[in-house]
Amino acid sequence: MFELPIIYNNKRTATERKIRYTYINQLSKKYNRTQNRHNNNNNNNGILPTPESSATESHDDDDATTSDDLIKRKRLRRRWKSVIGEAYSDTDLDDDDDDEEEEEDVDVEDEMSDHHESAHHIHENEERKFFKKYEKPQETFEIWQTNNLKRVPINKSMITYTKLKKIEKQAKRKITVPLLHASKINKLCFEAMSEGLELVTPLVTIENFSLQHIEKLTTLLYLNVSRENWDIAYRIFTLLIRIKKLDIRSIWGIGVRILSEKSPTKTLDFLNWMNSVYSSRLNFIQGINYRMDPVFKSGSRTHTPKYTLTWLWKSLIQYSTKKIISGNNNSNESLEDGSSSELDIDINIDRNNLLDLIEKISEMVLIPPFMEDSEVWFIYSLCHMVLADDLSSKFNPLISNGSRGDIERNQVIQHIQKTKSYLQTSMNKGDFEYPEKYILKQLSIYEQRLYASDPTSNNNNVTDEDVDMQ
Amino acid sequence: QSSQQFIKQKKLYGHDANILFLKCFQFILKKQCIQLVSTHGFPEHFVKVVKIFWMKYIKHLDDNDPSSSKNDFNDIIETEEMTDIDENETRNNDITTTTRRKNKNKIGLHMSSTIAILYMASVHLGLPVYTSDFIQWICTTDLVYFKANESLPKAWKETLPNHYLGIFEGGKPPTTLQLQHKVISICHSINFNADFNNLINYEGLVLKLTLLIPLPPEFYTRTLKFIQRIEDTKNLHLIERDTRNFTQHHLYPEIKVITYFILTIKYILLLDEQAPRKKYKSSWIRSLLLQHQKLISTLDPSKNTVDKTIAQTVYDENKKDLFDWSNQETTTYLDWIEKSYLSLQGESSSEFDDTMSVDQRIARRKLYQIFRLISNEGQSKTSTTSQQRDPTFIEELQEKYAQLQSLSGNDDGNDSLDEDDGTDYENRKTLIHQLQCLIVDKITLEFNIPKEDMIRCVSRTERDCSHKIKTKEIAHQSC
Amino acid sequence: MNHIKLPYNRRNGAQLGIGIESPSLYLPETIKPPQKDLKSNSPWLKSQLHDIPATIPKLTSSLKPSIIELQDADMPDQSVITSSSRSDLDNDSTILTDDNHMFWESILASRRNWGPLSPRVTSDIQIYPSVISNIDLSYQIKEATPVSTHPFVPRDVISSSKRKDTKHERNKNSTGLLKTFDPIVGDLIDVGIIQTLNDIRKGVDGTEIIVYVCGNTSSTLCISRYTDDSSYLLPTYINLQSPIKNIKIGRLSKNMLRASDCIGILTENSFYVLKLHQLHDPESNLSYILYGPLTFNEFNDFTFADFAFNPWDIEEFALVDIKGNWIIGSIPKLNKHAATGKLFLKRHFSGTIFDIEEQSRWKKIEWSLSSSRILILNRSQMVEVDYRENWQLQIIEAKTWSRLRDYKRVDDTISVLLTSREIIIISTKDNDGDLKRELSWKHDLDPSDCTIRMFIQRRREPTVNLFSMFITSKRHNKVYVHVFSIDSDDKILQSYDESKLLNIPGLENGIDSIAFEYLGQDTYEGNATEPVQREYKMFIRNNDDLKVLVFLVNSSVLPDQEQEHISDSDLKLAEGSTVPDTYSDNLLSLFTELDNKLNDDKVPAYAVEEEGDIFQEYGYRLSDKMNQYLENAFAVTRESVLPFDLCLKVEDLTDVPGYIHDFSEFESLLDQFFQYYNDQDVTFTDIKGIFQLLLGENIANLDLVYNKLLQCWVLASEDAKYLTKEVLKNVIWASLRFSKRSNYDTYETEIYRTLDDSYRSVIDSWDNLSDLENEHEVNSS
Ligand SMILES: [Mg+2]
Incomplete structure (x- = not known):
């Protein structure tokens, strides 16, 4: 029931995403075409896509091309090829000369990665195409906008049933081929999705031996934290972080919480460790499909990592709390x-x-x-x-x-x-x-x-x- | 940076990759043999037998290899990939779904093939080990299986193609049916029945089952009698089949024996119903059910039971909700994670990844100093203070039998007061029905057999038996 | 302390999660506002509090249900049901379909105190579907005698004899088909206050009512008064002839100084408003006007997804359809004697947030911070609209890291947004009329779980208001609870540093919705100094059927499950029917025969005294045969290695003794024999090894094995001694094998010879294993 502190992927989800994004991209292509026709006639301002998001996007692209030298870009491209669809896991290691581990990660994991290169690329492209349209925020999971100046007149152009059905029909035609090769589950999944339904069954049932134990440990961790069984929680945490490929950045907060109960003196040590090991000051590149959100998990040139802030606060609070x-x-x-x-x-x-x-x-x-x-x-x-x-x-x-x-x-x-x-x-x-x-x-x-x-x-x-x- | 590109180019392909894959596979296979001999009391020459089977399999590959020389035949050899478990749409076929492609040149090896070969060697030597044992050992990591890629030599790991490495991950635990399926196909490949002893040691299996429930010894002897009566025991042998879509699970010899066992219990109880004086009292059945549902004080588990529980947490579909785990259960589980699971995380006692840079290693070490493993101290403390030794398997078993006896009230004297005198007939019927469910539950769990399949096999065998008796009856009457 | 406020990031608010710090304020020792962390002696005012105060009922992590009304799931007396609209229930009284077997199982699970169940199918049996409605209609006065003339028999027991190999659908892990849900299905149970015009005229406070959906097709609405002593007065049933998707009791702004009198109902194709006139008189039925149906094609050809009532205007409501088209509507005033009315749509107040990329039907509409401002949400955006000032603003775009999952308006100042990642408190005060992201809590729940929903319980405590967020999922029966508090001045919003997890027993297939007993939380009659109720009821609706469970959440520590007296009732019926109840006469007669035979057999084949001779004689024969084999079969050339010669059963060499009295004698016989031939390159199965494999223990000798097993069985069987010996004998003879070692070598060489070079290289590396391993260890250390 909790998010696993590990990045895994499998064929089923990869195919599902490929189908989904292909379909959605097709839909919006068809839709925008009809909208443009409409707009040209009416000569008014379209609402989609939002002007601010496209603005930020182009800006960021410029930024990347001007500030980064050629080698870096080449490297990025290579990364895109190999990493997208995977966690873009260690941004910070980029700075150092060592990202072997990461490359290995991508290669070695079996069910955690997708071996089918060709399929991979199409899917990656569709997915990237989709995400290129949207700014990826760093500070929050969503983009929040409360500025009154961004108010626009109410959008009255309601979609009609017949028009939508027509667009959907066209888009569905485009994905008959990818659907043909998809598994039964994925076909069902697409059907449900296109009807506006959502899944109760998780798309990925964890049966893999290693993942099953990681899942168990994760649930036990949250459970024991919630029950304030600090001894057991501490022990689970110590075990979890010793599992290869586990991403401590998704559970560092729990580590802090447990330590502050179990051995408060080490809390700052741990936060300091997080701060020094994951201290990225690179630009956050909008063009990359990061699988992992940066909000609580990493920092960049424009985003102070949450663990750094927590570390500063904790230090200040600890040093200023009077002790006998x-x-x-x-x-x-x-x-x-x-x-x-x-x-x-x-x-x-x-x-x-x-x-x-x-x-x-x-x-x-x-x-x-x-x-x-x-x-x-x-x-x-x-x-x-x-x-x-x-x-x-x-x-x-x-x-x-x-x-x-x-x-x-x-x-x-x-x-x-x-x-x-x-x-x-x-x-x-x-x-x-x-x-x-x-x-x-x-x-x-x-x-x-x-x-x-x-x-x-x-x-x-x-x-x-x-x-x-x- | 350059080193990683170097690694990329180092990956082998084609025939070389296949040969390396076979070496890796063999490496794991031998490692498993050594583990079995050293920790499970397998005889020394077990290794030899496994090697012979393995060689025969290699020979089979060789014979079907169209290119006599190791020239460029990229991708001719297809390996069964069971890498994406989720794609398997049907449970029983999932090991072989990818074998569909008509290609003679298949390596056809999956991690479950190692178990199949080990199993075949055990059958040949008449050892009383069964698929359930292997499943348990791999799930408790007593036998290398999951994440076997971590124990491959580094040099090989670097050059072995990724899809091959994926095979050594192990995926999810195989079911007995999958393993048996694997066994028949390998048997077929190496022409097993021609040269080797293929009769299974069913006597040992029945004993195992009897103790599993646990039942009185007459269930054992009667199951044997039944088997000997109904089945030419020479028929309880491994099957050789090439059929990809072999679905007659009830013909797997192990499954056959299990179904005979289940049928025996059923008919013993049925006969007892008709007997004027009930031998198997309702109270006894009830206490069996209670014991199973853990509604009575649970006994101190032996290591064997603990292992079993942990193994079953991986594949038991009705597994106990983590929310209901007691602290003790959690601790037991964590002990196992620490002792066994973590060792799968890579070489040199799980601490470091060989791909880590020096800096990363130092960082890791620091992290581990902040979060020290605490169990060892705690563990030694409790074990010295309480002085309590974990009971052995047999001690636990004795306890179980004793508990059953005390629960069902072992006063043979007052039969007259026994509730089983027919007044509560319906109630008793329900109990018997529940007992049968319980037995199926226990067995399917122990052997990781999908319940529906098990039930299907039982009824199929029952039908077959009935038919056999009918045809045999004449012969019987004549003598 | 009006000027004390937490420091605050204007854009992001306080972003909290387990162990994560956010801006805090230094408050020196001498100032002690009540909101400071009680536990520590810290001079800091923080956004997170450590300990949920003792005055607040602590949620025990494992909740023991007090199934208040389900205790007797007796048949409702038909006469109790006073409404005329019983047709739904009656019409559905057809024989249960197979899908219902889940229901039966849950019934069984939930009520263990049922008497023993009969597996026998009597002729007068009738599977009575109304047991279902009985669960729905649980809010009855318990007065009627149960209509239990039909014996209750679980369906599975009945079908067990008929069922063939039907697939077990409940196998969650199995390949089973995907389970999907319609995200527009909202709350199907609600508890709230209704204050009719009549009440206002008379100066009467509102009445607490409970509204829920029932009937087999979920198309019947049930309304009942709800009182503290859990006596639920006469329920009224209204059949809307179409599955109900959402019900909401209207909630008004506290400035309105009254409660609403409307209940909104969304069905598959229409929207209704039920305006209540009268519900005080316990003797009579309630009176109401049903407005509607307003069918979806009266608007824009898409199904309605959600609706809301204007908290500042009792006559206004808003509707949104599954594509994000929204419209404002109104409830016209009608003569109170009219039975039905028509709802009116204000077409000039309409618009859309349609997003072609958004596939999910899920949409939400809710009033924002003023009378003409509404919020419309889909899974990836939240748009605020002022329909009188004609503007809209996309407040949230959630296209990347998160998705929107639920949104609830708590009161005039606070709303809560649930995303796939966080619980976000949105405040609507002090901010120049803008919504403000005030505080968020990272919940760490599986972000891919689309089924999560949020239910909020608000409680007034002496110094603070508490908001408990209950997050449920259709995937499991756990509830994630997180508590926030806000001080009485509405200034300091804080989060408790812990989330609790509730385990709701018996609802393994997930939770649909939760409703809470009304706790005087709506401020219109609120009085902060009122004694606080320490116990409250929580209504939980199961995901799969219409079962509503009532849980009592209280502050008392629940006693652990004690060792209770065990009775049959504690035994769960094993799931499903796993063994066919049929039997074969042929087999039965075979077993009868075996049984008789077995009884004859229980005599040792010979007496103890004879054993020495028998063993000796056996030893001779055995050696003799062995020598023969060694001379003939094992005198090998390559060609003569025969099948089965590689490993043979000792038993097959010659007839074995039919019984063993003395195992130590027997063992020494074998030992001698093995010892002798061992030197001649023959290897034998180790007997101890056999028992190690079977019994998981290395036992010193056979006699000990015998004794240990006997100890197991001595009480279990009358013939334990005899049978134990039989068992041992059988196992030993079955397992004892011998091989000639060199045969394997010969065999091996032969295969090797035939291998191709590249394959030979594989085999060559078999023996290099240890080298590789060493190298490997050196490498890694
Ligand atoms: Mg910041």
């Missing part, structure tokens, strides 16, 4: 009500690690995709905010006198400044929103702490705030 440094463990409960202020002295944030994180992000934001990612800039600014909070709350104006006090004060001010500045950068990217008023208010509280005469009044201030808010 001294004192007994029993104090845990009293901590929860947050009432006892003495304990605040005994807990601390992980300042050194935070500084390391800031250092890391400061390097990241120099290069794409991070430099254009508002969320990364937001994290960056929050790092400083946390430090400003921490330093300012530790700051005691009565004790920190003279130059030492100035230095400490200066530090806090700097962090506040950086927080504001990076927030602004994030904001300027235009796609990010945050509760600005709240953050600015917080920052001003931190600043006040530096000049307050009495530390207790500082505390009171905050509690007042708290009351206000509720």
Whole structure:
């Protein structure tokens, strides 16, 4: 019932897709022809295909031809030939000089690949022809558009029954040949599809020995995560990732979740691992039929991978969650009500690690995709905010006198400044929103702490705030 | 980059590819032999016998090879590809669907052919092993079969064409019928019956079946008597047929014996119904059913049972919903995955792919350090603390029999109080019907036989038997 | 804390999944909004919460059904059915077809407490199809005596004797034909509030009703009041003469301050609206006007796929057909005494989202965030239309990584979209009148499963509103549940970090739809401080038949299945009939004969005392024969290797002892014999090996094997000792073989000689196996 973290393919699905896309392409060809005739007469704006999608497509094509040198293009073409229909699995390895593994993947897998070269090509072409029309989004699975400016008048040109039947009849004629060679199942499948029905039975029943066990393990994994059986879930995960060809990019989130329960200290190690092993900064090429979506699974020159963002967030959150440094463990409960202020002295944030994180992000934001990612800039600014909070709350104006006090004060001010500045950068990217008023208010509280005469009044201030808010 | 192009060109084709394929196939075959001898107590000379059969098969290929020299005859040799399992529209023919093409020059080998050859060697030597054993061994990876390509020598793997490599993936577990089908066709190819002992060891098979249910020993002896009576036991031999569309499954000797066993039970119970004093009490039948449906406390499983369960998770169509697995069941399964399944993932203890670069290997190693396998520690802990040794197969069997006995209330004294005195006739009929279903269920599962086929075979055999008796009757009366 | 809000990516919203982080907000210790993660001491406000609060009924992963109304699936008393439109049920009372056997099976599975079933077919037997309607019409007052004059006999038992080799269709894995479904079939059960004009006039609150489809052809609508104590008042049946594809109870915006009085019904060819006038009087039937039929050819020649009611205008509805042509319609006001009315189409408010590439009939239409804005969806796009302002906008294009699967409007501010990849909460507030992708949850369900559908249950908790998404599939009986919460200010939308999986027993063929008991979730009468119901009912409709199961979901921890007393009723009837019930007289007489014979036989062939001599004598004969063989048959030239000589049965050499009293004696005899000939190049089957193969254990000697087997059988049979010995003897003689080793070599050489060179090279590599393997290991390490 769950998606398998492995890319497999077989003849049946390959044929099914071939038939489907051939048919659909035929349909739209025939339909567009009649539409054009109609449009020429009427001289109005057709709705299909959407103007924005074709625009992005042509743009991307240009991009690819200008920026990539000849060799790269050649290589791409070769890839298209061999890889399409397969996972375009390791984009990142492209950068390095080693993509042997991937090529092997394509070749070795038996039922996971299609041996029939010729059929493969036709199908690939039809499928590519279809997908060339559409932009492949990286950030979300679908293209979302809420811009009012893209509104168009209501499409009133309804299709009539007779016209549609005519088109369908023509298109069906075109696929009699591929259907002739298809299996009974695929014929039935096409029939159902063209009648608008959908399949209950999965097109691929997993009977292959290896896949069956992968399927079992996957289901057991989700099941045990859902039941919060962390020990078993952890064990399943350790076993799954040792299976050859398994794509950890489809289940990394579960790994993170399990680790945060089983051994939280390793969570960041794992995310760091993901980030370093799958750190693609290549262009996402629209012309390729990727079998695997990039949304949660990979990154590109314009798309920060989700595991990188998760890694940054997790790091920030982990380093800024105060931990008890001294004192007994029993104090845990009293901590929860947050009432006892003495304990605040005994807990601390992980300042050194935070500084390391800031250092890391400061390097990241120099290069794409991070430099254009508002969320990364937001994290960056929050790092400083946390430090400003921490330093300012530790700051005691009565004790920190003279130059030492100035230095400490200066530090806090700097962090506040950086927080504001990076927030602004994030904001300027235009796609990010945050509760600005709240953050600015917080920052001003931190600043006040530096000049307050009495530390207790500082505390009171905050509690007042708290009351206000509720 | 250049290295990969190099690899591409290294792939062999034509006759050379075929010869290499045969070498690879032989490699796996011998590996299987060695496994059988070392872990399953097969006799040493089993390997020799397998080799002879294999040579005979090679000879068969040689004889049908039109080109005396190894010149360019691309693609003359068609291999049976069972690579795309989903394409198989009918269950029984699926190993041979692709053999349709009329071509004398077929290698005709699939992974199931290895099992067929091993099976034939066992028959020749009279070993009490049956298709169910082989199916179980391959499903638990006790016998190399699935992903056999992973154990091929690297040099061969690199040069063997991909469609051949695909064959060594193994696909899905074969059914008994598919294996038997394979057996008759290989028998035909090597003219098996002419030179070799082709009678199956049915006595062992009946014992296996009796213990499977489990039933009292008289079912064993009576099945034997029945077989000896109805069948010229010299007929229980492997068949040689060329027919591609051989569908008379009830003629496979193993299936024959199984159907005789099922019929014996049926008629014993039927006779018992008519007897004034019932030997097989309703309570006994009921407890058998309960035991099967696991409605009573389950016994500690022996390794044998655990293996069987795991093997059956692959092909059992009515397999237990994963949602109903207990933690213990899950753990047992995971133990097996770790111990056996992972070893299929490639050489050098599954850790690394030989196509990985150094960097990738280092990365993998790091990942595995983050996610360490934890079972080993846990495993050793539990085994030392609880001191509980898994019961052996026979110990479990003894438990099973004892359980049946205690459930059915072993008080022979008060027959008068027995519920089976005809008052609850309908109820008893239902129970017997259920028992028969149960037996069919257990056997079809054990042997991976499609249930419909099994039922068809039983009724077919029953008809044949009835006919035989009719014609024999005169002879019987005369003596 | 009005100014606190989660940071947010305007285009994508929070994109969550298991273990995935999204923008969070740093909230120092001293500020503790209720939405913060209770578990950790973190100063962070995040989009995901870890623990579902204890105040919320925890969904146990394996739900034990309380099949409330199905406990007695008694025949409904005909008199209870008051509606005149019983014709559907009656007309369908024909003999069941074969397809129905699934139904019988599920009946059996669902009710194990049935008494023993009779396999005998009595002459007065009648397979009574109304048992089906009985399941549908489960919402009855249980008052009538069951009409069980016909003995209930499962169909399979009856047909067992007749059935030939009918193919088992239930074999999911087998090659079976593809199972398809019509995606426009929507909810066939709905629970909701109806408030009639009469109610409003009287100042009465709405009434909770349950509406569902029943009848063999699914063309009868059943409406019943629904009350907490699960007594369902008089149901009304309305036969629409055509299979019903979708039913919806109208739901109005909370600004309307009232509930709807309409039920929309889509059948195969028409659309109807049922406007209710009266349902309060428990004594009388409900009164209503049925508007329609509005047949599809009144619009555009394509079947209607979906409809919606305008939440802001009780008289307006929208329709979309299977090609994406949509139109707005209205329900004219009529005199309340009219029995039927006609629906009106506003042709000037129509349009299309037709996409030639889109094959699926699935379409969805729903009101968007204002009275003249609608959303129309097909599998690959979502288009918003303002039919009064004459614009449309393609909000979603899903052509690549995902497909749209379901869409539900929850209330005025929130809608939920289910795609093949995610559950996406779309918010309609605070955003200048635009829809906004607010938060998504990656569900990881099989993206190729077209059958998934989503059902939303909304609950009000003291501080938050909870939305539980239940995702069902027709492929399996599991329900994926994910919970979201929104604070009472509608500001902070969060997702719980866990999804739960429910296993619905007894529905192995998938789930069609789910409906929830009304929990006062509609805000028009809502009161946040009201005590919260900790238990609710969930109605689940089976995919294959019309069975509706009612489950009680509650917070109490369900006890594990205890070791209960076992009775016959716990035994499931083995599936189908697998063994023909017929028998052959010939065989029966043969067995009778065998039986008698066997009883005579149960005496050892000779006494214990004689055994020593018999063994000795046998030993002599055996050696004698063996020597003969070695001299003749095994003195081989190549040509003289005879068939069967390669491996022979020891039993065949000479007559064997008819019985074995002492296995250790027997074993030592054989051992000596084997030992001797072993030196003469003859190899024998290892007896221990035989039993290792049969019993999975290496047992030291035969005597032990005997004892172990005896221990199994000693209680099972009166003649255990004798029989065990017989069994052992049989197995031993059957398995004992011998071969002359050199014969194999000879044979081998001969074949090798005849092979062609290239094939010889294959055989040559047989013995190089170990070399290759070594090289191979070196390589990989
Ligand atoms: Mg981004």
